[in-house]
Amino acid sequence: MGILGGMGPEATVLLMARVIGATPARDDSDHIPLIVDQNPQVPSRISALIEGIGADPAPVLAAMTRRLKDAGAEALAMPCNTAHHYAPAIRAAVSIPLIDMVALSAKAALQAGHGAKIGILGSPAIQRIGLFDTALEKEGMTAIYPADQTALLAAIRTIKSEGATPAARAVLASAASDLVRQGAAVQLVACTEFSVIADAAREEADVIDTLDVLTTEIVRFARRGDQQCFGGQNTHESRSNRS
Amino acid sequence: MGILGGMGPEATVLLMARVIGATPARDDSDHIPLIVDQNPQVPSRISALIEGIGADPAPVLAAMTRRLKDAGAEALAMPCNTAHHYAPAIRAAVSIPLIDMVALSAKAALQAGHGAKIGILGSPAIQRIGLFDTALEKEGMTAIYPADQTALLAAIRTIKSEGATPAARAVLASAASDLVRQGAAVQLVACTEFSVIADAAREEADVIDTLDVLTTEIVRFARRGDQQCFGGQNTHESRSNRS
Numbered sequence: 001m002g003i004l005g006g007m008g009p010e011a012t013v014l015l016m017a018r019v020i021g022a023t024p025a026r027d028d029s030d031h032i033p034l035i036v037d038q039n040p041q042v043p044s045r046i047s048a049l050i051e052g053i054g055a056d057p058a059p060v061l062a063a064m065t066r067r068l069k070d071a072g073a074e075a076l077a078m079p080c081n082t083a084h085h086y087a088p089a090i091r092a093a094v095s096i097p098l099i100d101m102v103a104l105s106a107k108a109a110l111q112a113g114h115g116a117k118i119g120i121l122g123s124p125a126i127q128r129i130g131l132f133d134t135a136l137e138k139e140g141m142t143a144i145y146p147a148d149q150t151a152l153l154a155a156i157r158t159i160k161s162e163g164a165t166p167a168a169r170a171v172l173a174s175a176a177s178d179l180v181r182q183g184a185a186v187q188l189v190a191c192t193e194f195s196v197i198a199d200a201a202r203e204e205a206d207v208i209d210t211l212d213v214l215t216t217e218i219v220r221f222a223r224r225g226d227q228q229c230f231g232g233q234n235t236h237e238s239r240s241n242r243s
Numbered sequence: 244m245g246i247l248g249g250m251g252p253e254a255t256v257l258l259m260a261r262v263i264g265a266t267p268a269r270d271d272s273d274h275i276p277l278i279v280d281q282n283p284q285v286p287s288r289i290s291a292l293i294e295g296i297g298a299d300p301a302p303v304l305a306a307m308t309r310r311l312k313d314a315g316a317e318a319l320a321m322p323c324n325t326a327h328h329y330a331p332a333i334r335a336a337v338s339i340p341l342i343d344m345v346a347l348s349a350k351a352a353l354q355a356g357h358g359a360k361i362g363i364l365g366s367p368a369i370q371r372i373g374l375f376d377t378a379l380e381k382e383g384m385t386a387i388y389p390a391d392q393t394a395l396l397a398a399i400r401t402i403k404s405e406g407a408t409p410a411a412r413a414v415l416a417s418a419a420s421d422l423v424r425q426g427a428a429v430q431l432v433a434c435t436e437f438s439v440i441a442d443a444a445r446e447e448a449d450v451i452d453t454l455d456v457l458t459t460e461i462v463r464f465a466r467r468g469d470q471q472c473f474g475g476q477n478t479h480e481s482r483s484n485r486s
Contacts, residue, residue, distance in 0.1 A: 008271040009263050016256045016281065028251040031283035037314075038259065040274035071280075071314045 001032065001218055002073025004064055004090070006039040007080035011192035011211070015079040018215040023222075032222040035071045037064045045082045046125050058089035065093040075099060077218055081122065081190045081210055085129055099217050105188050105210040106135040112186040112206055116141045119179030119187030121172065121201060123156055124149040126190050144184040146175035159193040169200040176204035244275065244461055245316025247307055247333070249282040250323035254435035254454070258322040261458040266465075275465040278314045280307045288325045289368050301332035308336040318342060320461055324365065324433045324453055328372055342460050348431050348453040349378040355429040355449055359384045362422030362430030364415065364444060366399055367392040369433050387427040389418035402436040412443040419447035 005012030016034065025031050042064075043055035061083065068076060076098045078084065084102045091098055109118045118141050120132050132143045146152060155171035162168075172194055179187055189198050189209040201207045248255030259277065268274050285307075286298035304326065311319060320342045321327065327345045334341055352361045361384050363375050375386045389395060398414035405411075415437055422430055432441050432452040444450045 006271065006274070006276065009259075009274045013256055013259045013263065016252075016259070020252050020256065028249065028283045028285075029287070031249070031252045033249065033284060034279070034281035035310075035314075036277070036279035036281060038277035038279060040271045041276055042271075044270075044272070067278075067314045071278075071310045 001034050001222060002065075002068030002071070002076045002096075003034055003036040004039075004061060004068070004076060004078040004080075004083070005036050007042055007045065007078075007083050008192070009038055009040050011079045011195075012036060012038055014192055014195060015077075015211055015215060015218075018211065019218055022215050022219050032219065035068055035073050037068055039064055042083070045080075045085065049082070049085060049129050050125055057083065058086050061086050062089050062093035065090050069094045069096055075221055077101070077214055079192070079211060079214060081131060082125055082129065084131060099214065099221065101210050101214040102131055102135045103138075104217055105190075105208065105213045106132070106139045106141070108208050108213050109136065109186050109188055110139045110141060112208065114185040114206055115183065117144050117183040117185075118142065119144050119146070119176070119182070119184030119205065120190055121146070121152070121175055121179075121187055121194050121207075122190035124153055132188065132190065144179055144182050146178045148175065148178070151175070156191060156193045159196070164197045169197050172197055173200045173204055176201035176207065180205050244277050244465060245308075245311030245314070245319045245339075246277055246279040247282075247304060247311070247319060247321040247323075247326070248279050250285055250288065250321070250326050251435070252281055252283050254322045254438075255279060255281055257435055257438060258320075258454055258458060258461075261454065262461055265458050265462050275462065278311055278316050280311055282307055285326070288323075288328065292325070292328060292372050293368055300326065301329050304329050305332050305336035308333045312337045312339055318464055320344070320457055322435070322454060322457060324374060325368055325372065327374060342457065342464065344453050344457040345374055345378045346381075347460055348433075348451065348456045349375070349382045349384070351451050351456050352379065352429050352431060353382045353384060355451065357428040357449055358426065360387045360425065360427040361385065362387050362389070362419070362425070362427030362448065363433055364389070364395070364418055364422075364430055364437050364450075365433030367396055375431065375433065387422055387425050389421045391418065391421070394418070399434060399436045402439070407440045412440050415440055416443045416447055419444035419450065423448050 023031050042060050043057045045057055047054035075096055118136050120143050127145045136143050151171050155168040158168045187205045187207050189195055195209050195211045198207055198209050266274050285303050286300045288300055290297035318340050361379050363386050370388045379386050394414050398411040401411045430448045430450050438452050438454045441450055441452050
């Protein structure tokens with residue numbers, strides 16, 4: 001599994017830790033091999049998408065994609081919801097599949113079965129680019145956003161600089177409560193800063209963390225691979241030592 | 244920076260988190276780019292070195308090394324002390340430098356300036372392969388080991404399965420205290436499980452975590468690169484967006 005990472009670097013580390021935690025393992029060799037391009041210098045997605053300035057992230061992501069493929073990746077994952085705006089450029093660069101965190105999270109929200117209004121707990125940028133609106137509409141659902149986006153952005157900045165303070169937790173709980181009032185009993189955490197305090201929102205609603213959705217799919221894909229794929233097409237020399 | 248990872252996978256994630264924490268950063272783009280081969284299927288170093296069974300890790304590490312070089316790595320680091328036994332095979336595979344965690348840790352112990360006896364807090368395997376004995380002898384120092392290696396191994400297994408329990412912390416503190424009695428005021432943490440509870444040993448002695456030594460050198464190398472290297476020889480397309 002190739003990881004298009006670094007957006008931000010903490011999200012990539014959190015995904016890797018969750019993949020380890022979600023893998024049934026008695027020994028190192030039971031864990032899932034990953035090739036991770038931790039590239040924090042991908043041009044700012046916010047600048048390009050919202051402010052319309054700076055370099056285009058698409059060709060950088062395409063180059064990373066080709067390098068991961070050349071390094072032996074058989075599939076790709078990207079722990080950054082916003083960057084999924086560039087999924088077409090990534091898919092155009094190589095023939096191996098990109099696991100789509102946004103589309104899979106929309107499906108997970110549908111499966112939760114608590115109505116068509118799905119709350120989105122993320123940065124204001126996530127609302128402005130409309131990524132989840134499109135993905136949820138494909139499943140017949142609607143994205144709902146907390147009214148106080150300024151408070152959410154302030155909480156994200158607090159968590160980045162000071163960690164998960166009680167005040168930041170209170171903001172997330174309040175946003176989740178607001179979304180319930182708006183009719184969204186199921187909510188998606190779409191921001192790594194909120195991933196680490198998702199329990200604060202879980203006291204208010206049925207909360208699905210998009211990073212957990214991606215983690216589950218990576219583990220599922222890798223374990224399917226154990227049974228079907230990693231035979232003759234083995235590019236990772238060491239896999240032959242597993243049996 | 245290319246990372247020869249997966250030995251074990253948690254150590255690689257911990258190194259990545261520490262590199263992020265040790266990098267002065269105002270934004271994603273200030274962080275250090277890494278290409279990480281998280282390969283938990285490198286054949287067991289313990290089996291090969293101590294039990295004399297299983298596949299040879301050397302060719303797998305050499306193949307990983309070549310892939311990291313091809314993916315754009317300009318230097319290599321490996322968050323596993325034991326695997327440094329195979330440093331010659333890694334160096335023979337490519338022309339880019341391998342940061343030597345064991346040699347650098349020996350130098351850090353020398354610089355600490357508290358005598359020639361250096362305590363080693365690690366698994367029994369670390370004592371048996373004598374890696375630190377050799378590295379410390381080169382600096383005119385001697386490796387000293389806690390008497391109760393069985394307790395250390397039990398503590399490592401406890402931390403792997405149950406986390407950093409008070410009992411595990413007590414074992415590490417007791418080992419550090421034993422080393423002080425043997426004359427080792429400076430001690431090296433040479434095991435990732437003990438990295439997360441190094442403070443328990445720090446109450447007893449002047450403790451240097453080998454993973455911190457590696458972290459510091461990665462950050463130093465990358466920041467030197469900002470000034471000297473990443474100009475015309477730029478292989479990581481996105482770096483040109485940093486200025």
